[in-house]
Amino acid sequence: MRRRLINSTLAVVLVVIAVFGVSLVLVESRTISTSAQESVDSEALRLISVVDSRLLGEERITPGVLAEQVDSSRYARVEIPDRAPIEVGERPSGSVIRSTATGEQGEKVTVEESGSAVTRELGRTLLIIGAVALLAIVSAVLLAVRQANRLASPLTDLAETAERLGSGDPRPRHKRYGVPELDRVADVLDSSAERIARMLTAERRLAADASHQLRTPLTALSMRIEEISVTEDLETVKEEAHIALTQVERLTDVVERLLTNSRDPRTGSAVVFDLDEVVKQQIEEWRPAYRSAGRAVVCSGKHGLRAVGTPGAVAQVLAALIENSLMHGGGTVALRTRVTGNQVVIEVTDEGPGVPADLGARIFERTISGRNSTGIGLAVARDLAEADGGRLELLQQQPPVFALFLSRVARKRKEPDRPVR
Structure with missing residues (x-):
């Protein structure tokens, strides 16, 4: 591209110089030739006037007198009737510029000048025009190079940017x-x-959230399938299979919820649901894991509460809190339901050391964890709660008390803002 820009600019300049330069040379040549001829004509007229005045005054006409009136580079010849011709200067050879004038008494004056003077003047003019043309070409090349760099360098940068993308x-x-x-x-x-x-x-966030949120349901599902595989009691198989199907449904709900949140976190499917069923289901699902760890998970508080939200999302929030207590807490984990104003509150607490003071304000941020964990469980839980119009808070650091606030009264959902196109 640089070469094309330089070549095109140079071609335009050369065309302009060719058109105007040739015209200028022709005009200047004619001007110089005309000027030289007019100078010789003027010289002849002036010389004939001098001769006429001396003839009328009956004064002598000598070469010395005429030499004072003629340019030293020119040749003059005066022809007077009945007298010998008078010559002044050296007669030029080759190309000659000649002018002849005739006086009132029949005298004749011829002035000649060598054409080399015109040639020299024309050469100087051509040299000046050539120097100006060369300067124009050099300036055009420099300007073309600068303009080419100004245009080509950004295009190179933009190409590199596109390649990086x-x-x-x-x-x-x-x-x-x-x-x-x-x-x-x-x-x-x-x-x-x-x-x-x-x-x-x-x-990346969807992948991280999916890996975190699907891990627990898959683990629980595998435990149920293992129990089915080792038992021969048909009733136990039916019961475990029913629980496994329930967990599969929850797993499907988790996947749909993650995909929905990845497209638009504000999109929800909040309904009025029985809070006791969600809490009971989470207690039953996590009890085997706590029993294996030598710990217990219990529930207390007010029963018969109905909240507004997505049951699957609320179950995932509670699962994240219970799992967090299993991994980082200690002792018995208690789920307590209560009412405050027009909201239902589910508190999750344990008897462990609690949340470190330096992490209290940042506990819901991604990658923030008190131990070697992913640090995204509580962040995902908070997003799920907010998507249903609720909120998840840390009410107390030691012992830890997490609280999920949900509305008791269905509110008209606000349509999400449409993206500006």
């Missing part, structure tokens, strides 16, 4: 070049980079 590096460069068209392309690439970055972040 294609290779999975969506960092925007925020670099502009002072050319509106190129800046527009840079704006579009930066916007695309930001969108790709958001999409990659959402995909």
